[in-house]
Amino acid sequence: MNLKSAPEREILSFQPHIYKVTSWAILGMLAVHLFFNTQHYLANQLEEIEYFEPLFLFYTLLITLTVRLSLSTHRLTLKFGPFFSYEIQRDQIEKITITPNQRHLLKAKHPILSKKLFSRKPEIDSALDWKLHGDVHFQLHTQVTITNQLNKAPMKKLALQQFSAEQTTDLIKHINQDWGLETPLNTNTEETPNPAIHQDIGQTPLHLVFGTLALGSVFFFIPLEAIHFGVESYLGLIPAGLLAFALSYAVIRAEQKSHPFASALVCSFILGTTLYAVGLQANRWYSEQNPHHSQIYSLKLTATDSRYQTWQLTPELQEKTRLNEIYIHEKWAGFNHSLKIGQSYPIIINEGYFKDFWIQDDAFKQRTLAQGSQL
Secondary structure, eight states, rough: OOOSSSSSOOOEEEEEHHHHHHHHHHHHHOOOOOOOTHHHHHTTOOOOOOOHHHHHHHHHHHHHHHHHHEEESSEEEEEETTTTEEEEEGGGGEEEEOOOOOOHHHHHHHHHOOSSOOSSSSOOOOHHHHHHEEEEEEETTTTOOOOOOOEEEEEEEEGGSSSSSHHHHHHHHHHHSSSSOOOOOOOGGGOOOOOOOOOOOSHEEEEEEEHHHHHHHHHHHHOOSSOOOOOOOOHHHHHHHHHHHHHHHHHHHHTTTSSHHHHHHHHHHHHHHHHHHHHHHHHHHHHSOOOOOOEEEEEEEEEESEEEEEOOOOOOHHHHHOOOOOEEESSSSSSTTTTTTOOOEEEEEEEEETTTTTOOOTTTTTOOOGOBOOO
């Protein structure tokens, strides 16, 4: 059949199972958020509501709801909303194979790690499980060349794990019947067609990124009790970036894969920034444990609302920190609701290393209205 002259007809169209489950989970989280903030909505206390989490969930919900797989007589498309999609055309495909996914490869290599200790269900046949949850590889005709577009990428592989068993069965059945293509199981993954093997950058960059994320998580676990308004120089990013690039390049090049310089450059941006951030946080923790210099300054409370207080710094502090004012959040342990706007209060300011300025958590708690003065 000549596909170019024949009219295109849609065969299948459905939302992948994993995105459907994710959508329902997000709706549940939004419902929980609405339940716990109902009193604020009814009382019109909108300033008491945190908006970042529900907005993030809402945008994620929009994305998951618009993901759709479509199979027609001419093409297979996985759409992520109206702006981006993966697509492969029928006349570009020479053959299709299904291979085990990474979970099955890990299970075959280390069966003890995936053994179900308390399940009484019988083990599913491996071949059947691959056909339902493996990876579909599309081998193109040799004369076919595909170019990437801004909003459309070629579909070289399709993970069946994102579909339910019924969705996968329907998809494979219609590929066999309507496209006239067999879908054999290929257990020898080394022979799986990979036209971009010469562009393989290896696994080391990915390991570096995950290692960097793990290192960055340390940033949130370094215990700080004071409020810091450090003005540390960003020049520290330069040595951190150079060190990160040297480490990344040495590790990536040892794997002997393609584009080690470009991969190391990208990884160094992430790793260097993380090293700098963790270093700043560690310096602040060390400054709290070993105060370098302390001095009493008269700070003026210029504004307040239900969540923040605005404090004006003295000219001397403004010159040192290049900040005119600082903000104190009510969630901080040292927040004091009893202070009066327009009054100045003596506050101990501590100076740490590398221009880190901080205030102890009891500095404002110890202040009273009687200690205020009109300055």
